[in-house]
Amino acid sequence: MAKIKISQNPTFKTKVAIPRVGGKPEDVEFEFKYLDRLALSALFDKWNSARDEHANKVKEDGLSWQEATVSEIGIQVAQLRDIVAGWAFDEKLSDESLTALVTTCIGAPQAVLDAYQSAYNPARLGN
Numbered sequence: 001m002a003k004i005k006i007s008q009n010p011t012f013k014t015k016v017a018i019p020r021v022g023g024k025p026e027d028v029e030f031e032f033k034y035l036d037r038l039a040l041s042a043l044f045d046k047w048n049s050a051r052d053e054h055a056n057k058v059k060e061d062g063l064s065w066q067e068a069t070v071s072e073i074g075i076q077v078a079q080l081r082d083i084v085a086g087w088a089f090d091e092k093l094s095d096e097s098l099t100a101l102v103t104t105c106i107g108a109p110q111a112v113l114d115a116y117q118s119a120y121n122p123a124r125l126g127n
Helices: 038-060 065-083 095-104 106-117
Strands: 010-016 026-033 082-088
Touching: 010 106, 026 065, 026 095, 026 106, 038 065, 065 082, 065 106, 095 106
Parallel strands: none
Antiparallel strands: 010 026, 026 082
């Protein structure tokens, strides 16, 4: 009988369909950081706080679209930095390349976050 460890690997890989303007999404392999349930819930709390703070700042300070977008890009880069350990893009993973991805492709951050979260969904059993 095969032995299976309870502990998870520190990272896992999955393909993410990165949207391309005017074209079909491109599958790019991402390596994600594994987080246990408690660490994952703390991360989601952190992200929710950042989102709420951003929304309040936009409303209270009357930020322009461009100012709000710059702030949102910063939040999205931080989110991806929290979970991405590597990727198959030609560009090396860095703050600059994360910023380029988030700035040039509106749908990329959500696609990456969705792929990460779906990896945690329980596997379907049976048919």
